[in-house]
Amino acid sequence: MKFRHLIPAAALALAMAACGSPASEAEGTAAASAPATEEAKAPAKTVAQRAEGVAIGEPAPNFNLKGTDGNSYSLDNIMDGNGEKPKGYIVIFTCNTCPYAVASEQRIIDLHNKYAPQGYPVVAIQPNDPAAQPGDSFEAMQERAKEMGYPFLYLFDEGQKVYPAYGATRTPEVFLLDADKYVKYHGAIDDSVRDAEAVEEKFLENAIEALQNGQTPAPVETKAVGCSIKTV
Numbered sequence: 001m002k003f004r005h006l007i008p009a010a011a012l013a014l015a016m017a018a019c020g021s022p023a024s025e026a027e028g029t030a031a032a033s034a035p036a037t038e039e040a041k042a043p044a045k046t047v048a049q050r051a052e053g054v055a056i057g058e059p060a061p062n063f064n065l066k067g068t069d070g071n072s073y074s075l076d077n078i079m080d081g082n083g084e085k086p087k088g089y090i091v092i093f094t095c096n097t098c099p100y101a102v103a104s105e106q107r108i109i110d111l112h113n114k115y116a117p118q119g120y121p122v123v124a125i126q127p128n129d130p131a132a133q134p135g136d137s138f139e140a141m142q143e144r145a146k147e148m149g150y151p152f153l154y155l156f157d158e159g160q161k162v163y164p165a166y167g168a169t170r171t172p173e174v175f176l177l178d179a180d181k182y183v184k185y186h187g188a189i190d191d192s193v194r195d196a197e198a199v200e201e202k203f204l205e206n207a208i209e210a211l212q213n214g215q216t217p218a219p220v221e222t223k224a225v226g227c228s229i230k231t232v
Contacts (some may be wrong), residue, residue, distance in 0.1 A: 016154045038046065053167010055164055056220045060091070061165035065125065066138070066157035068145040073153055075181050079125060081116030088120045088184075088211055089177040090204070093168040095126050096144045097135040098227035100193050101171045105148065107196055108172070112152040120208055122152035127163035127171065132230040152204075160231055173224035176207050176217070184211055188221030 009116045054060055064074045080086040092108060094101040112122035123187055130137040146152045166175055172193070176185035185207035192198040207217035 003200055013052070013157075014019050022102045026053075053165065054175070054183050056186060057184055060089075060175060060177050060183050061161045061162065061211060062181075063125075063155075063157075066155060067156075067163065068138075068142045068150070073155060075122075075203065077086045078121060078153065080119045080121050081112075082119075084119070084177070086121055088178050089181070090115065090120055090122045090123060090126050090208070091166070091175040091177060092172055092189075093127050093163055093216055093229070094124050094135070094167070094172040095128050095175075095227075096140055097128070097133055098171045099125045100226035101156050103194055103196070104172045104189055109151060111150070111189070115208055116152070118212070124150070125152045125156065125157050125161060126150055126232040127157045127168060129232055130231045136230075160229075163229055168224075169229055170224040170226035171229060174204055175209070176204060178211055184221055185217045186224075187219075188224050 057150055060075065062075050064165075066072050078086065078089065089113060094104070094108065096102075106163065108122060108124065116122065126136055126141055128136040130140075134140070138158070141154055143149075143155060168175075172189060174185070174187060174189055175183055178184050185204065187203060189202075189204045190199045191201045191203065203219070203222050207220075210217040
């Protein structure tokens with residue numbers, strides 16, 4: 001069963017304005033902040049520029065993270081939609097509170113439902129520090145996963161050790177890995193993070209189809225537009 005999370009246009013626009021303007025987010029400035037909610041008022045630093053991280057063609061950092069189901073997962077024990085070793089991994093850094101991530105939520109659900117049976121499961125990782133963003137606590141993650149019926153793994157980057165290893169700075173931000181866990185595409189899901197109805201180019205889906213056909217994705221990298229990752 002699929003779910004759709006609907007946001008009134010005016011509310012979404014205000015939340016995204018609070019998170020950061022599309023232009024500044026795309027350019028990686030530090031102006032982004034959380035949506036204007038009570039629990040998002042904790043002072044936070046933002047990760048605005050990519051420092052070190054994994055590059056296209058390099059092996060992806062492994063991890064051992066707790067999922068909302070209470071189990072621990074790494075790239076070594078994640079299975080596809082058929083219970084088999086994946087042909088690739090759709091690693092997406094996302095969260096509960098960023099309006100860009102919320103606007104992409106149904107797309108992430110649909111991606112997993114479409115591609116996990118084809119060997120490419122979504123692996124969602126929540127990178128924000130709950131001390132800076134209480135709405136992204138592990139308990140809140142569990143509530144969100146249950147509410148939306150997430151069909152994919154939703155993992156908690158406790159201690160914020162994984163996102164820096166990947167070089168992620170945004171939510172949502174995608175790293176597409178092949179069967180050998182090498183990064184083949186990095187960036188945005190598509191060209192319209194704010195409005196699914198306005199999508200013209202599906203960067204991630206095109207990259208997956210290229211891998212399925214034994215080809216190199218084109219482009220291999222795009223700008224991830226979204227909220228800066230929050231830390232203290």
